[in-house]
Amino acid sequence: MNQVIDTVFDVTHFFDISHDLMCIAGFDGYFRRINPSVIQTLGYSEDELYSRPIDDFVHPDDLPITRQSRQQVIQGTPLLHFENRYLTKAGETVWLAWTSMPLASEKLIYAIAKIITPKKQIEADRNALLTKLTQLNAEMRQLTYTASHDLRAPVHNLVALFDLLNPDNISHAESRYYLELLKSATDVLRKNLNQHIEQLLHQDSVNLGRKKVDLSLTLQRVKNSLLTLIEQSGTDIQADFQAFSSINFNPSYLESIFLNLISNSIKYARPGHSPQITIQARLAGEIQQLVFSDNGLGFDLERVQDKLFGLHQTFHNHPDSKGIGLYLVYNHLNSLGGHISLNSQPGQGSTFTLSFKP
Numbered sequence: 001m002n003q004v005i006d007t008v009f010d011v012t013h014f015f016d017i018s019h020d021l022m023c024i025a026g027f028d029g030y031f032r033r034i035n036p037s038v039i040q041t042l043g044y045s046e047d048e049l050y051s052r053p054i055d056d057f058v059h060p061d062d063l064p065i066t067r068q069s070r071q072q073v074i075q076g077t078p079l080l081h082f083e084n085r086y087l088t089k090a091g092e093t094v095w096l097a098w099t100s101m102p103l104a105s106e107k108l109i110y111a112i113a114k115i116i117t118p119k120k121q122i123e124a125d126r127n128a129l130l131t132k133l134t135q136l137n138a139e140m141r142q143l144t145y146t147a148s149h150d151l152r153a154p155v156h157n158l159v160a161l162f163d164l165l166n167p168d169n170i171s172h173a174e175s176r177y178y179l180e181l182l183k184s185a186t187d188v189l190r191k192n193l194n195q196h197i198e199q200l201l202h203q204d205s206v207n208l209g210r211k212k213v214d215l216s217l218t219l220q221r222v223k224n225s226l227l228t229l230i231e232q233s234g235t236d237i238q239a240d241f242q243a244f245s246s247i248n249f250n251p252s253y254l255e256s257i258f259l260n261l262i263s264n265s266i267k268y269a270r271p272g273h274s275p276q277i278t279i280q281a282r283l284a285g286e287i288q289q290l291v292f293s294d295n296g297l298g299f300d301l302e303r304v305q306d307k308l309f310g311l312h313q314t315f316h317n318h319p320d321s322k323g324i325g326l327y328l329v330y331n332h333l334n335s336l337g338g339h340i341s342l343n344s345q346p347g348q349g350s351t352f353t354l355s356f357k358p
Contacts, residue, residue: 021096021113027074029053032108041115043089059085059093073102073109083116095120181228188225210336213251215241215281215290222258226266233266234274243281247288247356253332260329261352265294270347286358293351299344329354 015022015035024033031038031049039046042057049057058066062084073079079100086094100111219239223230230237247254262277269275276295281288329352333340337357344350 018112021115023111023113025054025109025111027107027109029055029070041088041094042086048089057086059087061085070109073100076102076104078102079111093117185225185228188221192225210248210250212246213249213254214246215239216245218251218255218258219279222255222262225259226263229263229266233269235266235269235277236274237262237277237279239279241279241281243283244288245281247290249356250332250336253336257329257332257354260326261292264326265292265296265350268296270295270297284355288356288358290354290356291351292354293349295349298346298348298350299342300346 015033018035019037021038021041022035023031023038026032030053034046034049038049042049044057055063055067066084069079069082079098082098082100084096084098086096088094094115095117096113097116098111098113100109102109216239219237223237229235258279265277266275273295278291278293280291280293282291283289330340332338333354333356339355341353341355342350343353
């Protein structure tokens, strides 16, 4: 048999010790009772809070919606999770989330509020960052489109010029060889420019198209476009795609990633050392990863820290350093849910690990 013990609780203690703001307000818009948290949060004395209309403490921009919501409560509709701003005596803004219940028989409103200023600050910072990233993305797309469009005409002129040249009229074998290399590189450049322009024109959302992309074919296209640079630098590229031979990704983005990482490895080779580049496909559980390693200059990770993938961030004294390549690699991956990490030491090369969204 259960024993029932009658206990008298003093609800005043609950009212006084709560960290939330608790109050009773009249239908006339004045506080009738407040707990210490109201006084501590707003910075006014108890007399000041009781003697002035509640509207005096509400942020001017939130007065219309606050008055409208109060009328709904007075008419019998409970108010749940209503957010507005109050101004403290020191002039600071405090965000509050209210739950208010009416008691029509006594013309009173019982309300409790939680301070949500930190949450609102996080939201504001996030929205500011999204706005900045959106603007930056738009500027980058416009810059890319403009550059691609402006380069189109001279590239077409080069193609036409090479078409006019007949290799059979050149007796020197080495000159014919270099002419064919130039013509091939120009054809690849024209093709890439046309693809980029077409993609930019039809890409109006962040939901980039993904499809099955062959890794070996992508690597071969990049090697063809960098053929002269690879030969002149004596670069050796070894690839192992046994773990997986294709990946679900945006084809243009993947080619850009290969192009930037390989060209960077060649550009930032150690003096007196031929660039050695390895590309390995591996599985980390269900995650497909590509690991790019080289024997180049490497990075001082303590110095570069979070600047590594920033726009226009350069870390080596190379005349062609623009700080765009790694920025593009990072954004290509992140825009499609991927991730990139770096393991490196100065003078001991770099290893980039690219993780792709399943």
